[in-house]
Amino acid sequence: MAVRLLFFLLFLGAGGGAGWWSGGSRGALAGLAAGAVLWFMFETARGLRVLHWLRRGPAAAAPRLGGLWGEACDRMQRALLQREREVQQAQRRLDEFLSAIQRSPNGVVLLDPQGRIEWANDTAAAQFGLDPQRDLQQHIVNLVREPDFNAYYQARSFAADIVIAAPGSSAARPRKLSVRLHPYGEGRLLLLARDVTAVEQAEVMRRDFVANVSHEIRTPLTVLAGFVETLQTLELPADERGRYLQMMAQQAQRMQTLVADLLTLSRLEGSPLPGAGEWTALAPLLGQCEQEARSVALALGKTLDLHFEPAPGARIGGVASELLSAFSNLVSNAVRYTPDGGSVTVGARVLPGGRLEFTVRDTGPGIAAEHIPRLTERFYRVDRSRSRETGGTGLGLAIVKHVVQRHGGELRIESRPGAGSTFAIELPAARVRTEPAAALQG
Numbered sequence: 368m369a370v371r372l373l374f375f376l377l378f379l380g381a382g383g384g385a386g387w388w389s390g391g392s393r394g395a396l397a398g399l400a401a402g403a404v405l406w407f408m409f410e411t412a413r414g415l416r417v418l419h420w421l422r423r424g425p426a427a428a429a430p431r432l433g434g435l436w437g438e439a440c441d442r443m444q445r446a447l448l449q450r451e452r453e454v455q456q457a458q459r460r461l462d463e464f465l466s467a468i469q470r471s472p473n474g475v476v477l478l479d480p481q482g483r484i485e486w487a488n489d490t491a492a493a494q495f496g497l498d499p500q501r502d503l504q505q506h507i508v509n510l511v512r513e514p515d516f517n518a519y520y521q522a523r524s525f526a527a528d529i530v531i532a533a534p535g536s537s538a539a540r541p542r543k544l545s546v547r548l549h550p551y552g553e554g555r556l557l558l559l560a561r562d563v564t565a566v567e568q569a570e571v572m573r574r575d576f577v578a579n580v581s582h583e584i585r586t587p588l589t590v591l592a593g594f595v596e597t598l599q600t601l602e603l604p605a606d607e608r609g610r611y612l613q614m615m616a617q618q619a620q621r622m623q624t625l626v627a628d629l630l631t632l633s634r635l636e637g638s639p640l641p642g643a644g645e646w647t648a649l650a651p652l653l654g655q656c657e658q659e660a661r662s663v664a665l666a667l668g669k670t671l672d673l674h675f676e677p678a679p680g681a682r683i684g685g686v687a688s689e690l691l692s693a694f695s696n697l698v699s700n701a702v703r704y705t706p707d708g709g710s711v712t713v714g715a716r717v718l719p720g721g722r723l724e725f726t727v728r729d730t731g732p733g734i735a736a737e738h739i740p741r742l743t744e745r746f747y748r749v750d751r752s753r754s755r756e757t758g759g760t761g762l763g764l765a766i767v768k769h770v771v772q773r774h775g776g777e778l779r780i781e782s783r784p785g786a787g788s789t790f791a792i793e794l795p796a797a798r799v800r801t802e803p804a805a806a807l808q809g
Contacts, residue, residue: 413432416430416432417430417432417439417440417443421443465486468488469488469489471488471490472490472561473490473559473560473561474487474488474490474491474492474493474494474495474544474558474559474560474561475487475488475490475491475557475558475559475560476488476491476495476497476507476557476558476560477555477556477557477558478507478548478555478556478557478558479554479555480553480554480555481506482506482507482508482520482556483504483505483506483507484497484502484503484504484505484506484507484510485503485504485555486499486503487499487502490560491558491560494533494534494544494560494562495510495511495533495534495544495560496510496534496535497510507520507558508520511531511534512534513531513532515529515531516529516531516546519546519548520548525547525548525549525550527547528545528546528547529545529546529547530543530544530545530546530563530567531543531544531546532544533562533564541564541567541568542562542564543562543563543564543567544560544561544562544563545560545561545563546558546559546560547559547560572745575745575746576745576746579745579746579761580625580629580746583625583746583761584622584625587618587619587621587622588618588622590614590615590618591615591618591619594611594612594614594615594618595615597611598611598612625762628762628763628766629762631692631762631766632745632762632765632766632769635689635766635769635770635773636769640773641685641686641689641773641774642684644684645684645685645686645687646682646683646684646800647682647683647685647687647690648681648682649678649679649681649682649683649715649723650678652683652687652690652691652694653675653678653694653713653715655691655695656675656691656694656695656698656713657673657675657698657713659695659698659699660673660695660698660699660701660702660711660713661673663699663702663703664702667702667703668707669702669705669706669707670707670708671702671705671707671708671709671710671711672709672710672711673702673710673711673713674710674711674712674713675713675714676712676713676714676715678715679715679716679717679801680801680802681715681717681723681799681800681801681802682799682800682802683723683794683798683799683800684797684798684799684800685773685774685798689770689773689774690770690774692766692767692770693766693767693770693771693792694725694792696763696764696766696767697725697727697767697790697792698711698713698727699763700727700763700764700790701713701727701728701729701731701788701790704729704731704732704788705729705730705731705787706731706732709729709730709731710729710730711727711728711729711730712726712727712728712729713726713727713728714726717799717801718793720796721796721799721801722793722794722795722796722799723793723794723798723799724791724792724793724794725791725792725793725794726789726790726791726792727789727790727791728787728788728789729787729788730787731787731788732784732785733782733783733784733785733786733787733788734749734780734782734783734784734788735749735784736783739780739782742764742780743764743765743767743768743778744765745761745762745765746761746762747761748761767792771792771794774794774795774798775794775795775797775798776792776793776794776795776798777792777793778790778791778792779791779793
């Protein structure tokens with residue numbers, strides 16, 4: 368302030384002195400007035416420099432001024448730089464927040480008070496078929512044309528989620544989304560969506576599983592209850608009584624087999640993946656499969672051409688009981704579904720690269736193409752009545768699939784109606800060790 372006053376006095380003194388020198392006392396007064404005007408113009412020019420900087424210049428490029436204007440510039444520059452740092456920090460936090468939401472596995476859409484899209488992450492774009500740039504400021508109801516969502520949005524009651532079909536969903540490939548709107552700010556809405564297709568499918572599978580188990584157990588129990596009531600109320604000849612008891616034993620065996628298969632599936636799903644520390648020779652496994660196949664054919668009264676090709680000199684790394692279960696299930700299924708007089712061929716070979724392929728070929732009735740993708744589902748049967756006649760539980764191929772997946776392998780199924788079927792298990796080279804036959808026997 369003192370410097371500014373000093374400059375003002377200097378301007379007055381210079382103007383007054385010049386006026387006195389040129390015009391005496393009256394010139395001195397005029398000089399003082401001129402000095403004041405010049406000082407005002409000088410201060411105005413300094414002020415205009417500050418104003419120009421405030422309007423257009425960057426905060427870091429403040430004019431270098433002394434005096435009052437210099438102090439004002441310094442203070443304003445510090446305030447502007449502090450504000451810029453705060454804005455930059457806020458922008459970084461916003462960018463980090465949006466980046467985190469962008470990577471969220473759930474869909475996120477920000478809506479303005481009118482329901483128009485302000486921002487959407489890539490997950491939401493994929494779920495609803497949106498373009499994050501093109502569809503900005505589009506009304507959400509115009510883009511998500513699901514009647515249930517429209518009613519949910521218009522009702523303005525967002526206490527619970529709703530499940531809707533995702534755009535592009537079809538009967539062959541259903542997709543379900545769980546959607547919920549959350550109000551925030553001044554009338555804005557946060558839309559959260561998550562893909563619940565797997566959850567919905569799991570729930571359907573659970574209901575189907577419970578229904579199938581109940582049905583599979585109820586049927587033999589009903590038969591057993593009827594036989595027990597007959598034996599309790601009627602005096603039957605010994606031969607007929609024996610026949611009833613035999614049928615009761617068959618139904619009891621059927622339930623025992625079902626429970627055993629269910630326990631096997633439960634154990635496979637709940638146990639850790641098998642290591643490769645246990646190596647089992649392939650030949651004994653195929654030998655046991657052959658014995659079981661001939662026993663099943665004999666029990667069913669079938670005459671089949673059962674051909675087991677010589678096993679290659681190889682060992683398999685994994686759980687021997689699980690591998691035997693997978694192999695024997697494929698062989699037993701072929702025996703059960705191949706008609707009398709047909710043939711079943713079983714073989715194994717080491718493929719190029721060290722992989723092992725186990726194949727079962729039969730001359731059965733074959734399977735239509737639409738059934739093949741579902742054959743490994745629990746209790747799925749192409750012909751339920753025929754499956755019961757052959758004694759199957761509907762769990763064999765589900766067990767095979769789990770065993771193969773646990774050992775890192777692949778199950779392939781090829782079949783055509785009237786042309787038989789081929790089931791193949793391919794195990795990775797990491798689980799196959801080729802050795803001479805003498806070493807395997809030793």
